[in-house]
Amino acid sequence: MHYTGTIWRPPYEAYSLLVQVTAGCTHHSCKFCTLYEDLPFKFKLSPFSEVRADLAEASKYYRKIPRIFFTGANPFVLSTGKLKTLAKMVKEYYPFYKTIGCFARITDIMPKSLEELKELRALGYDGITIGVETGDDESLTFMNKGFQSKDVLEQCRKLDEAGISYNFFYLTGIYGAGRGEVGAKKTAMLFNQLNPKIIESSMLTIYKISELYQEIQKGNWKEESEIEKLIELKTLVENLTINTRIVTDGASNLIQVRGNLPADKKKLIKHLEYQISNADEASLREYRVNLRHL
Template sequence: MHYTGTIWRPPYEASSLLLEVTAGCTHHKCKFCTLYNDLPFKFRMSPMEDIEADLQEVASTIKRWKGFGFDRTFLTGANPFVLKFERLMEIANLVHKYIPSCKTIGSFARITDVTLKTDDELDALHKVGYDGLTIGIETGDDVALRFMNKGYLAADIITQCKRLDRAGIHYSFFYLTSISGAGRGEIGAKATAEVCNQLHPIEVGANMLTIYPDSELYQEIQKGNWTEESELEKYKEVRTLIENLTIPTIFGALGASNAFQLMGELPRDKQKLLDTLDKIIANVSEEELRHYRKNLKHL
């Protein structure tokens, strides 16, 4: 299999076939992000020959291990959904040719990737199996989105995800706790809930911002242009987000950036999640949480 650098996937894609079709990120300008700094390039598309060779390898393995197979494929890279419609269709055709058991194809995606597709193209992509995109919206706070160079605003999230809704393409969101900075966390959480409440994310997953020295955001902090929230502020922010979500969805905080793992179905488990967060805020010290953050060598 052809894999380049660290392969990132959401927790819920653990049983999916991981197929590399891109490496790196087309945007690569978010001030907080260091996920693809180990690559010697910004973004690269995999040659179709490599993609087909990997699928042939998987098909051969499935043939040897009878009863083993994949019903889902997750395309790796920061935002494979940026690929042109024709290339995404070609990849889907190869997936179904070699892995006939595969029913759906997912990937990470940027809001701007959706913008590049027409409504007809989104419909066609859904028909060949594209479903369950994971979108790192990070926040609904326009001030933070602008400062962090995300390349879109809250209104864009709403517009493009409503287009996905119409096409029948489901999606999940990643929320980045603390992206709004000290004193603005709960403002960001409420703005994000307001965005999410107009849409239909399958899951809202929270990751806590962890700042590494090789990030542009670290340099902004050194210049005095941005201040990180305290660790307890971050948990208050997560609480505010959950409290203000009114849509049926799954809420999860399962990544390594979260010192405490949270998972629940909203609205059913809302009070349970809020009670858990209240206990963390009341009983866990800032020092304990900061120790965890400082010793988190890599996400």
């Protein structure tokens, strides 16, 4: 199998076949992100010959794979034509596959028409994971995400209309000290207008090689305390009104939160309130600073 650098996937894609179709990120400018620093290039499309070879190799060992996950920071940036070619390639080796997932940026959806998205859905593209991080425009701008909350609303509504389901990554701590609750409420207002199947929350962990670390050294931004991050997460859960699943499965999270909203809201809030009331900032901070890798 052809894999380049560290391979990232959402926790819920653990049972999907991971096939590399791109490596790196077309944006690669978010101030907090260090995920692709081990690559000697910004972004690269895998030769179709390599993709075909990987599918052929995997099919020798796994004959019945219902879901394929294309790896890379945002394979959905590829043209509709390329994505269709890749899906047809999957069909050759896995004729009974059901869906294809991948990471996507909001900006990857923008150039695709509704008809193109419907074509991709017909070929199995579904359950796309989008690193939205927040619905707060101030934070999106400061962190250089490359889009605003209105773009999230417009593009995800296109996915809704095309029948392509999607999941959101949310980044607890993205607002900075003193803004967690305000930012979480703004994010809930945005998410409540959309239909994410899963909201996967991670907690901001700042590494010295990040641009955000340099902003902190310059005095331009201050990190939330670990307890603030927990309060922020509770605020998000309190203000979400949609049917969705919220989880905190990654290593960056201080505690595990898993549940379906709105059914489990009271239980999750009670759990978070208990954690906050019994939290020791020094112990939580020790975990954060000793977290070597996400």
